[in-house]
Amino acid sequence: MLPEPAEWFSTWFDSPYYHRLYQSRDYAEAQEFLGRLLAHLHPKSGARLLDLACGKGRHARYLSEQGFEVTGVDLSPQSIGAARQFAHELLHFQVHDMRDPLPYGPFDLVLNLFTSFGYFQQEAENVVALRNAAAVVRPGGKLVIDFLNTEQAVRTLVAHETKTVDGTDFYLYRHFNNDFIVKEIRFRDDEGQEQCFEERVRALTQERFEEYFRMAGLRLAEVLGDYQLRPFDPATSPRMIFVLKK
Incomplete structure (x- = not known):
């Protein structure tokens, strides 16, 4: 019996060429977005945050610097190995596949940013991952999923x-x-x-996401359309940023 082929993200994200190709990503813009998002959601100082699919931890580090206790998880051992050099008492990093139940939490805010969702071959795995994320959101807490506007x-x-x-x-x-x-x-x-x-990213529409949210027991509070947090417009917005409540 032939072994299952490796999932694309399990090899590509651990490749040094992945990091070479994307080294010029605008992290200043990303931090401006995170600053706006925190001001918009206003979690309390000292709140517990989860950065789900954190990569090398650059954004988790920024969130920690804003006074939050942050856990970053990612399925790439190489990325988490790089991130752990910045770990401290209030900033933790773990290798974790979001399809597996999270042993950490509960969290006041869970963030899944910069199109770090929809990679799985089986659509049901997206719902499993979302349910796992929802399970560690504290009652009254929030979950944010930042995804590309696939139709555009x-x-x-x-x-x-x-x-x-x-x-x-x-x-x-x-x-x-x-x-x-x-x-x-x-x-x-x-x-x-x-x-x-x-x-490979599944071309998930707003309607499909909303179906996922219902299955995960999450309530959609708002949909933002870009990193300036303008309202979502299906025709013109580059992003779909879902703010969900438990």
Whole structure:
């Protein structure tokens, strides 16, 4: 019996080339967004926060600096290994797959940011992950899911582009396939070997998310449309930022 193929995120997120390709992401803009979001949600000083799919912990560190007790979890051992150098008494990092029940909590606020959802091949796994997140939200607490506006993303998909980062030419090919937005990433590694990775995000609509929320026992409080926290407009907003209450 053949072994199951590795899930794309379990290999790509641990690759040094993933971090090379995306090293120029605008973290200043991300921190401005987090600052606005905290002001909008106004969790109490000292509140317990969960950064679900925290990567290397840059945003969890920022949240901790704002006076919150923060736990960051991610399924990438390499990312959590990098994040743990910044851990302290009120900032913790753990390797964790969101499809598994969370042994941490409860939390006043759970954050799943920058399209860190919808990666799984089986749609039911999205609901399992959401239920696990909801289970660790304190009664009266909030959960925020920040996702791309898939209808706009599919409509404006750039089929091909090339990015050169630190001497590596990355060839990016995007298409829509079987309910997923797919990005194929091709490049030669530092040894000259050809490499190919994929990113796959399920094209979840607002209506599908709302169905998930009902199944997870969450109440949708509002939908924001961008990192300036303007109201969501399906035709023009780049993001769908769901604010949920338990």
